[in-house]
Amino acid sequence: MSSEKSKRPELFIDNQRFDWNEGIITxxxxxxxxxxxxxxxxxxxxxxxxxxxxxxxxxxxxxxHPGPDRFSTQSVGSQAGA
Incomplete structure (x- = not known):
């Protein structure tokens, strides 16, 4: 356990930063x-x-993966953009 990073995982949803207390998220x-x-x-x-x-x-x-995880959103039915 002592070798585990104590830093909370960092993630971004549409470029907004969030911290999460677990190593996994649904x-x-x-x-x-x-x-x-x-x-x-x-x-x-x-x-x-x-x-x-x-x-x-x-x-x-x-x-x-190293670094923060990034997520994007789009309206249902819209086409993925660039």
Whole structure:
């Protein structure tokens, strides 16, 4: 346990910074943390990979990649942009 980082995972939702006390987060928890309505889709922005859609039951390991995890949102039915 002493080798574990004591710093809380940092994440961004649409460029707004949030701290999270756990090493994992679900899509539902992300939605609640960012006060996101049900009519927006959430995407996990993983460097050098296509954006990953995040459903309410998706489990995300915030320790999997170095640096803060980034998420973006878009209205349901809109086309992903640049």
């Amino acid at each position: 899509g539902a928890e992300l939605r609640e943390l960012g006060s996101l309505p049900d009519d927006v889709e959430i995407f996990w922005k993983v460097p050098d990979q296509p954006d990953v859609p995040v459903e309410n039951d998706t489990i995300i390991d915030l320790t999997e």
